[in-house]
Amino acid sequence: MKAENLRPSIAMDNITLARLLDETAALLEIDGADPFRIRSYRRAAEAVEQQTTQLATLATPEADPKLLLAIPGIGKGMAANIRDLVATGSMPLRTELLQKYRPTMLELLRLPGMGPKSVALIWSALQVADIDALETAAKAGHLNKLPRMGEKFTAKLLKGIEDHRKNSSRFRIDHARDFAERIATLILAFPGIETVTPAGSLRRGRETVGDLDLLATGPACEPDVVAAAVEYVATLPLIDKLHARGQNKVTFTLRNNLQVDVRLLPRASYGAALQYFSGSKMHNVALRQRAIKRGLTLSEYALLRLEDNVIVAAASEADIYNALDLDYIAPELRENSGELEAAATHTLPNLITLADIRGDVHMHTTETDGTRTIREMAEAAIARGLRYIAITDHSKNLAMTNGMDDARALAHAKRVREVNDQLAEEFAAGKGPQWAAWESYEKSQGAPSSPTGSPSVRVGTYEADPGGPSPSNQTTHDPRIALPPHYSQLPYHRPMEPFRIFTGIEVDILAEGQLDLEDETLAQLDIVIASVHSRFDQPEAQITERILRAIENPWTRVLGHPTGRKVLKRDPYAVNVDTILRRAAELSVAVEHNAAPARADLMDTHLKLAKELGCKISVNTDAHAIEELDYMQYGITQLRRAWLTAGDILNTLATPDDFLAALRPKP
Template identity: 60%
Template sequence: MDNRSIAQLLSETADLLEIGSGDPFRIRSYRRAAEAVESTTVQLSAIAGDAKKLQEIPGIGKGMAANIQEIEKAGTLPLREELLVKYRPSMLELLKLPGMGPKSVALFWEALQVSSVAELETAISEGKLKDLPRFGEKQIEKLRKGIEDYKKNSGRFLIDEAEVAAEKLIAYLRTFPGIETIEPAGSLRRGRETVGDLDILVTGPACAEDVVQAAVDHTAAYPPIANLIAKGQNKVSFNLRSGLQVDVRLLPKGSYGAALQYFSGSKMHNVTVRQRALKRGYTLSEYALARVEDGSFVAGATEEEIYAALGLDWIPPELRENNGELEAAEKHTLPFLIEQRDIRGDVHMHTVATDGKNTIREMADAAVARGYEYIAITDHSKNLAMTNGLDDARALEHIQRIREVDAEMEGQIRVFPGIEVDILGDGELDLSNEVLAQMDVVIASVHSLFNQPEAEMTARVLRAIENPYVRILGHPTGRLLLRREGYQIDIGAVIRRAAELGVAVEHNAYPDRLDLCDRDLRLAKEVGCKISINTDAHHTSHMEKMRYGIKQLRRAWLTKADVLNTLPAKEFLAALRPRP
């Protein structure tokens, strides 16, 4: 089993223990172990036979090593199964609702036998929550809203999860002789932040009509399949254990481009493209572009030849949303979208000084390996007590160490001193201006001010960016995909004011964050607000997540020129808001 799945089992066990109000410290060690498993670079299945090696991972002791061995052997662990008899698996889903913790799940179960989102919804509409302690009007309304938001997103998966699932399947399919090209289509290819299901298109000699059956059988024999939905002539559909639905289509080379175009969507883009085809006497299907009068073949092997036959430049999948991309493709004015390799630095990251997992030096080395020219170390400030946030004195010491590492790197990379300072309830920052003045990169972030009225929330953030030392606004909307809609904030007003002040707004590239949606990013570009894209890395491996954020920027039509950290080190600093 892969590390991610092991981590998930451990973390679910922690949740269940918490619902059963187990020993809080025992619960914490399950969570810590889950985190450790997730972030270790060692593949656990490779060392599962050796309990000593497992225990070398910090957070894994004797008992947890045994648990992991049991998971490898049996696919689950006894404690979890035991708890799932007592409680219901659907309770884990309840925990995902905003404001729902283990205590509330336990309460609803004991008092009302409510164990799922659907049952909770019914209980609310029947007014059964009213008699429960701690649940007044506001709490109930919050839950109602939370369920609504949850239902909007449920059944969708974060882009990185979908991509990992796609990569594994692709590696498996590649082992079959005669399969040459495999590509994900659908919303994954368009770079949507979440995907509903996975569309994989396959071609090669093995997909020719007369021989495709063997390749179809091979696909249907993919070991991780949890539930085979359908196996047809050239299509296999199934669910993975995560619930993600996958459709694999095996197509002859001649129609591969047409299929890729068709299944990449979006729906509205395709409608417009087909209308255009009809106007020119063609008809476009997932098999080919053909003449209307006699059905004769015009194009189909590649997307390029199809778009070209319609008088269009090839359109990057991220732009296929019927937002003017056809007009631009016709006039040859499609933008040169930003690419991963344009990014020269990641300027929001944490170290062991607060809640990061690596040292300053380790982060710097990892950034060198990625080819970056600079990074900024921006640990938390004291208001985030649980992260061991820095106060003025510690922040000053930390800057000193950052400068030392910067010198150690001897120009291989620049390491800028910075801080992610917290915005307090009154819009003030929790470190002194004297200290902030020492930092190259001051990111002001909202962290813990949920459930404020929108006007209040917006006023606080606007107040915070008036502080002349603030150079970047960190996770400006605070949204967490699939879990919560985000802070209630007038992001338009914030972006406009940031533009006036010269404060950059951050797009957090981490897949469950992806702070700004494409609408916000387009607005930022429109009003001249500077944008910086960062991963908020708490571990060297997190820097990899940059590519998911890049897709969002591309979807918003952004180019290299629109993003601050595509600049070389000196120019980057110079482009930040000038210090007083």
């Protein structure tokens, strides 16, 4: 089959469609339009972004019009808008608004304190529409003549413009997590504060975080005494600028411009607050609508009965969801993309967790561009409770990484087997890193080891003993800070068979789609990952063609960087993911999701699509250093956001042999 026939036009992809609709909503706001009409544009943008099929293919004159209307939030008017956008690149309302206003106004909306009303006012009074002109006007004192814009407003705005220029980007989730832990540790030092939970987009596991929401509770947060704790938080030494302090809320920024909101809340309403501040906004709106239909009202303080204001639920999130006839919904799913319906019908997925991961089958060593040896990477994986890894250094075409030619690849694989055998011998002799890790874990639990051969421990598995050890608290990760678990917080399972290191390679896909090593070399390796690395300048169609040909290659067992997102920084959507995933599924080639923050190869819509198409998926860190193995937790979070379970992912398979058998067979 020719690839052309498979490929729909993606000139107007879903992400672009969503952006155009969202911008139209912002312009309508500036125009002072009906707020409910504005909301419907926002809702439509969200809905479009979450679709797994490219709407451009449903918006053609030939397509069944019912398909678009079937999407919640898309009605007759919006469907017409989408058809216009696909056909012409714009739509009448948007064109009209852009003639009336200026596109640069959308950037003004991102300044703190600037909303649509202020943007509209400044435009009508001063004809100011961009940041530079706004700064000039503010410095000249022109804003002070306008209603509600005094000196303080101007000063704050100028600071906001400065910050915006300095750093208008969001923070990567791993950096945000580090800061959250650091600040939470300081807050926990105040007597009477017992737990701190990072909420907001960090809790939902978004790849980037705009600001931190930290919720603290404990006896010191009760209303009559909370003032002292607020005072303590507002004077923390790491605060660069204090922005606001209310009765139970403190807002500040750090020197790196990360904004932090700390809220101190009584135990009794902690669940309501946690639910509320975790969002997402659209999820909360939908949840409140559901509450109202049941004669209830939901706020950040409680779920109340409307008729008599009696509290129905407030202390825990589960109470609130249950009181609304819903199963508990994991934060990663709270995007108003079907999770409420699934929770109502008890059909939420049993989401994958870090504890399900048994192997990490993409990593590098000093042989190419990694920083550690084969043995060091293996020991680090053993310490993290993994039971198999693959050493997949680069092939020669990636010269800048010191990529290997055929001879080096074979010699390297031989060394990998040697380390593998060495570890196996040590294991059999009751020595080595596996037993050392197990013993240190048992010691940390302070409990006698479970007897060998107990019914829960089957030979050949790493299954936990029921009622056995619980997650270790002896880590640098404070259990009072509620964050997704780190490898070091998981129970360590008694090793029942030797750790396994697969031989492998990450081969570069050449311009014509062939792999850059000989078949005889590839035949000797357990895992061949074909990845797009170079040829940045190729047009979209050629890159997609190249990847398709690489998938056809019978030696390819895993497709690395399937969206090319890491490579194609300028346009991450320039690769036709639909077609690639379809072909990978047909040929049983696994697709790889890169767990490293901000390097995710498959967006959540792509992950959903991969599952729909029956793709084999594995999640790996592509670690170049020991610490990078810990990126796995972020990969897991992304999989959870895509509703995936352990059964959807290959490297959750318990034994190394099961994993190898699940890959596409070698020719």
